[in-house]
Amino acid sequence: MNWAVMLESLPALAEGALLTLELVAVSGVLGFMLAVPVAIARVSDRWWMRALPMAHIYFFRGTPLLVQIYLVYYGAGQFEAVRTSMLWPYLSQAYWCAIIAFTLNTSAYTAEILRGAIQTVPRGEIEAARAVGMGPALIWRRIRLPRAFRIALPAYSNEVILMLKGSALASTITLMDLTGVARTIIARTYTPMELFLAAGLIYGLLTVFILSGFRLIERRLNRHLRPR
Structure with a gap:
């Protein structure tokens, strides 16, 4: 095990990790913003409102992320x-092609998570909101969506972790993310074990960081459930 190569590569790997986080x-933010209206349309009683969201979800959940990246990067041109x-x-740059592919992919998974959460909101809360005179739009804004976000948060944290691991595919279109930097150094030093081990440890640290952030958010949103 060549520990010297691992230590010398840490600054370059750290730069790649920053691009991965970016x-x-x-x-993730763009995908969540897209997933909210898709999930709302997905639970609509009107079939014509459900059709396009269902097609979007079916395609991006049913095809590999690598294929989607290639379709955007090579197919658009x-x-x-x-x-x-x-x-x-934008489409001529690998960075924005990766962002578009990741956004569309995660929006499909997030929309299904939110759809399930919306459908599990207790019906009694919605009926109580109607009883006090709330309209449909106000019920969505004050009852359904806030409640669904709390319900969906644990599952959504798993989706973010999966997106972190899937981001390694960005290196296939020349982006120097964490995996891309590791592969470049390996091509120069012929030390795959050391570099991939270092990259794996950094991915693990990023996962701990993300999960800790979600735990804080979950604790903050559900503080009213904690015993006094």
Whole structure:
């Protein structure tokens, strides 16, 4: 075991870890913002409102993330209309292609998590809100969504961890994230065991950091349930 190579590579791996966190954070926020309206439409009583969200969820949950990344990165440039549009400055960059693919992927999984949480909101709370004169929009804003967010939080933390691990695929389109940096150093030093072990330890630390953050959020949101 070449410990010297591991220690010398730590600064470069740390820079890659920052890009990994950036990819997860940006795509996570955008994916959550997209997932909320998709989940609301998913529980609608009207079939025509459910159709498009169901197709979105089915496609992005039913195909590998790597295929989705390749479709965005390699596929978008095949169309002349895309190359001449205002989107091309973004779609021609690997960073934004990864963000788009990660956002669409995580939005599908998050929408299903939220859909299940929305459907498990106690019906008595909704009936009580109607009894005091709340309208449908106010019930969504004051009762259904806040309650669903609390219910979905543990499952959503698992989705963020899965997204962190899936972000390693960004290295396949030339991004120098944590895995990409490790692969580059391995090609130069021929020490795969040491570099992948170091990268795995950093991924583990990032996972602990993310889970600790979600535990704090969950404790904050459910502080009213703790005994006095």
